[in-house]
Amino acid sequence: MEEQSQNELLAIRRQKLDALRTAGIDPFGKAYETTGAPGHIRAAFAEAQQVRTAGRITAHRNMGKSHFIDLSDSTGRMQVYLNAKDLGAEAMAIFDLLDIGDFLGIEGETFVTKTGEPSIKATSFTVLSKSLRPLPDKWHGVQDTEIKYRQRYLDLISNPESMEVFQKRIAIVREIRRFLEDRGFIEVETPMMQAVPGGAAAAPFKTHHNALGVDLYLRIAPELYLKRLLVGGFSKVFELNRNFRNEGISRRHNPEFTMLEAYWACADFEKMAELVEEMVCHVAMTVCGTLTIEHKNSEGQVLRTIDLTRPWRRTDYSDLIRGVVPDWYERTTEQRRAWCIENHVDVTHCQEDFEITQHVFEKLVEEKTINPLFVTHCPKELVPLAKQNTGNPSVVDVYELVINGQEISPGYSELNDPDVQRQRLEHQSGEETQKLDEDFLTALEYGMPPAGGIGIGIDRLAMMLTGVESIRDVILFPHMRPKSGT
RNA sequence: GGGUUGGUAGCUCAAUGGUAGAGCAGCGCCCUUUUAAGGCGUUGGUUGAGGGUUCGAGUCCCUCCCAACCCA
Numbered sequence: 140m141e142e143q144s145q146n147e148l149l150a151i152r153r154q155k156l157d158a159l160r161t162a163g164i165d166p167f168g169k170a171y172e173t174t175g176a177p178g179h180i181r182a183a184f185a186e187a188q189q190v191r192t193a194g195r196i197t198a199h200r201n202m203g204k205s206h207f208i209d210l211s212d213s214t215g216r217m218q219v220y221l222n223a224k225d226l227g228a229e230a231m232a233i234f235d236l237l238d239i240g241d242f243l244g245i246e247g248e249t250f251v252t253k254t255g256e257p258s259i260k261a262t263s264f265t266v267l268s269k270s271l272r273p274l275p276d277k278w279h280g281v282q283d284t285e286i287k288y289r290q291r292y293l294d295l296i297s298n299p300e301s302m303e304v305f306q307k308r309i310a311i312v313r314e315i316r317r318f319l320e321d322r323g324f325i326e327v328e329t330p331m332m333q334a335v336p337g338g339a340a341a342a343p344f345k346t347h348h349n350a351l352g353v354d355l356y357l358r359i360a361p362e363l364y365l366k367r368l369l370v371g372g373f374s375k376v377f378e379l380n381r382n383f384r385n386e387g388i389s390r391r392h393n394p395e396f397t398m399l400e401a402y403w404a405c406a407d408f409e410k411m412a413e414l415v416e417e418m419v420c421h422v423a424m425t426v427c428g429t430l431t432i433e434h435k436n437s438e439g440q441v442l443r444t445i446d447l448t449r450p451w452r453r454t455d456y457s458d459l460i461r462g463v464v465p466d467w468y469e470r471t472t473e474q475r476r477a478w479c480i481e482n483h484v485d486v487t488h489c490q491e492d493f494e495i496t497q498h499v500f501e502k503l504v505e506e507k508t509i510n511p512l513f514v515t516h517c518p519k520e521l522v523p524l525a526k527q528n529t530g531n532p533s534v535v536d537v538y539e540l541v542i543n544g545q546e547i548s549p550g551y552s553e554l555n556d557p558d559v560q561r562q563r564l565e566h567q568s569g570e571e572t573q574k575l576d577e578d579f580l581t582a583l584e585y586g587m588p589p590a591g592g593i594g595i596g597i598d599r600l601a602m603m604l605t606g607v608e609s610i611r612d613v614i615l616f617p618h619m620r621p622k623s624g625t
Numbered sequence: 626g627g628g629u630u631g632g633u634a635g636c637u638c639a640a641u642g643g644u645a646g647a648g649c650a651g652c653g654c655c656c657u658u659u660u661a662a663g664g665c666g667u668u669g670g671u672u673g674a675g676g677g678u679u680c681g682a683g684u685c686c687c688u689c690c691c692a693a694c695c696c697a
Contacts, residue, residue: 147669148635148651202663203656222657239650252658276636276649278661285632285692297636390694485697609693622691 155236166269171244178215184257193244218258240270308601324375329364337576338362342385357383363579370582377401397597406591411550434606451511493518513538523563525551543603548595557583
């Protein structure tokens with residue numbers, strides 16, 4: 140409060156607030172019926188219509204006895220024309236107490252100005268909410284990344300391109316749900332607080348339930364619960380919600396992120412690959428209107444173009460490795476290590492063979508793959524929850540979908556042999572291991588149908604489809620270190 | 626955790642170690658079809674925080690905080 144009274148801009152707005160109250164106007168008004176949102180009226184514009192709309196004042200062009208303002212919300216903007224003759228001196232005195240940022244309801248008739256702008260000629264206005272702080276620069280918007288992320292509302296108000304990205308993300312999620320429901324998948328909700336954080340190998344967030352006196356973990360994946368539902372008789376299920384991983388924060392990682400997992404009884408990883416291919420193309424067409432996605436830099440130059448045209452490439456994991464180092468699988472561990480050091484792929488001494496190979500894959504295949512690529516038959520150590528290949532038990536029947544240099548989606552033929560599943564979970568090796576969920580193994584013993592399963596990182600999918608380079612740009616409120624003293 | 630870059634007015638940005646500036650916003654005046662409206666005038670700063678060097682620090686040095694990017 141002290142800080143506020145020191146700032147002239149805030150003090151002036153508070154003076155106007157008081158003046159509104161003195162004039163008998165409630166600066167924080169009540170419900171206001173409209174005939175449409177600003178953007179909708181503009182999009183379906185017709186002249187000489189009586190309309191009521193409401194929005195935030197985002198621009199003010201003062202011509203003396205007449206004024207133009209823009210009213211905006213997430214639907215867009217609509218210009219309103221106000222003049223002293225129509226509104227009267229009393230109303231104009233109230234109007235003088237308004238600022239950019241205030242919420243205003245207006246009633247009037249639509250017309251087109253002589254410059255061709257669809258407008259509403261106001262016959263009355265209603266103060267809906269006073270803004271006590273000035274908005275960011277009307278032309279440049281918010282550029283400071285810290286403000287964009289910490290005060291996302293300011294980013295949404297002043298940067299239309301940010302609003303557009305989030306509208307697209309929302310549409311992507313909606314279209315995925317629609318797509319799956321159209322194909323008979325049922326959306327379910329499974330625990331986010333789990334006694335054993337299973338289904339993936341990642342550090343969990345720990346919490347405590349007081350009444351039960353037990354530690355619980357925020358889920359790192361819903362997989363083991365969705366498979367219990369396959370046991371329970373659901374044959375097509377999905378869950379589209381948050382996972383939590385207590386790991387690093389980066390351009391590609393947020394501690395909480397959105398994941399789609401879907402399971403289809405009696406299907407396999409190849410059928411799931413088909414499904415994902417169809418789904419991503421459906422989403423791209425409905426949300427972006429194209430299968431050609433351009434990623435541009437801040438100057439508007441195209442950095443890369445992603446072509447989602449079907450069919451997508453499917454290639455064996457080992458063939459991709461051989462594409463990089465033809466005699467990779469004929470080499471000894473030490474020879475592989477030596478190759479990595481020569482080629483600037485970081486390896487450590489505690490890493491096992493499959494991990495070294497995986498590093499080569501990530502650096503020299505994954506990061507360089509822009510167009511969709513299904514990488515099939517990965518080493519079994521990487522995927523303990525998938526069925527082993529009958530012809531080659533060292534690999535599993537899975538795909539890993541790579542687009543835009545990132546893993547977007549894994550798909551498995553799900554392992555449903557309880558004994559093999561126990562063994563695979565108990566004999567995991569390497570850096571990452573999963574905990575044993577005994578009840579999950581019990582469920583498998585009751586019998587789980589063969590099934591295909593997929594996961595899709597929704598944030599990364601949204602990044603790919605909207606052309607942004609940071610996961611923070613597709614998450615409304617990305618995690619930041621709390622600011623001390625505030 | 627390590628490295629690089631940055632933090633200056635409400636916002637967007639300037640400023641060889643030598644009086645902290647501009648545009649927008651704000652405030653005042655003019656203007657009844659503008660749209661980054663225009664014209665004239667004008668207010669606004671503990672330069673992220675704290676130390677140090679110096680006659681003098683936004684600028685150089687140290688510590689810390691926050692952020693972005695790269696690496697682990």
